[in-house]
Amino acid sequence: MDLLSRLLALLPVNGRVDVRCHFGAPWVIDHPAAPMSEIPYHVLLEGEATLEDGNGAPQRLAAGDIVLFPGGSPHRLHDGSGKRPKPVARHRAGDLLVEENRSAGERADILCGCFLLPGMPDRLLRDYLPERLVVRSRVAAPADGGAQAESAALADTRLTRLIQLMREEALDGAPASTALINHLSGALFALTLRFASEAPEPPRGLLALAQRSRLQPALAAMFDTPGKPWTLPALAELCHMSRATFVRHFDDALGRSANDVLTEIRMTLAARKLAQSGEPIAAIGEAVGYQSEAAFQRTFKRHTGASPARWRADRTKQALMG
Numbered sequence: 500m501d502l503l504s505r506l507l508a509l510l511p512v513n514g515r516v517d518v519r520c521h522f523g524a525p526w527v528i529d530h531p532a533a534p535m536s537e538i539p540y541h542v543l544l545e546g547e548a549t550l551e552d553g554n555g556a557p558q559r560l561a562a563g564d565i566v567l568f569p570g571g572s573p574h575r576l577h578d579g580s581g582k583r584p585k586p587v588a589r590h591r592a593g594d595l596l597v598e599e600n601r602s603a604g605e606r607a608d609i610l611c612g613c614f615l616l617p618g619m620p621d622r623l624l625r626d627y628l629p630e631r632l633v634v635r636s637r638v639a640a641p642a643d644g645g646a647q648a649e650s651a652a653l654a655d656t657r658l659t660r661l662i663q664l665m666r667e668e669a670l671d672g673a674p675a676s677t678a679l680i681n682h683l684s685g686a687l688f689a690l691t692l693r694f695a696s697e698a699p700e701p702p703r704g705l706l707a708l709a710q711r712s713r714l715q716p717a718l719a720a721m722f723d724t725p726g727k728p729w730t731l732p733a734l735a736e737l738c739h740m741s742r743a744t745f746v747r748h749f750d751d752a753l754g755r756s757a758n759d760v761l762t763e764i765r766m767t768l769a770a771r772k773l774a775q776s777g778e779p780i781a782a783i784g785e786a787v788g789y790q791s792e793a794a795f796q797r798t799f800k801r802h803t804g805a806s807p808a809r810w811r812a813d814r815t816k817q818a819l820m821g
Contacts, residue, residue: 514684523602546607
């Protein structure tokens with residue numbers, strides 16, 4: 500099962516570039532906490548940078564690195580010198596906002612934007628990704644060669660090509676450049692997650708789960724037939740595991756249970772049905788595994804903060820206004 504494709508089909512993510520920063524040292528970017536519908540990202544096109552976000556020690560970034568914040572936490576990027584940053588001037592290059600500080604110090608070229616989440620419950624995405632994810636597109640292939648080296652080299656090439664194309668469009672400023680960069684940044688999200696999930700030691704969470712081939716039959720069942728009355732023993736049997744072994748594998752990868760994942764899938768599907776169809780609420784609840792409408796209503800409100808009827812009304816209003 501292709502977990503990332505299933506996830507992105509359920510929660511399609513678009514991209515938006517907000518600003519291109521072209522700085523000479525000393526410089527700093529202070530990014531506030533992001534709205535719940537956004538995942539901030541930065542692509543370091545040229546130069547080096549230091550990242551600080553309160554999630555561990557400062558981290559040094561190099562050209563080709565991508566950093567995203569699934570939790571939307573505030574963070575800071577800077578040149579690492581500790582010196583007072585130079586004043587920033589802003590101007591437009593076509594539709595793209597450009598920030599420059601006109602300093603002759605060591606150069607850094609950065610695209611800053613956000614990945615836009617759909618108007619559906621996003622805990623399935625946010626809660627199963629790390630608070631901070633750094634992906635290095637320029638990686639050394641494993642020394643032993645073979646299939647792993649070939650896969651790493653191919654992923655490296657694709658990611659660096661995409662970043663290079665984004666850089667060219669940002670520098671060019673030709674008609675539709677901003678629209679193209681936005682579309683490319685949406686593709687960047689999927690390719691970044693794939694690249695991170697294929698790392699020798701992917702971050703704990705959804706990316707680690709994608710590598711657990713023994714768990715894929717259970718995950719496929721959750722996505723394909725969420726309305727079935729799944730139990731842990733039944734899901735474990737699909738994976739040819741004991742219940743205890745199955746629970747341990749999920750906990751090792753996610754720190755959460757299979758029931759948590761199943762509930763998130765069900766609530767996300769229900770939210771989409773509520774927003775996109777006129778089906779009765781009871782029928783939608785039954786389709787995602789709830790024989791009792793009251794139980795569905797309670798679970799949905801606990802996960803989204805709104806009743807199914809309120810959720811549907813709000814999405815209908817947003818569609819009319821949009």
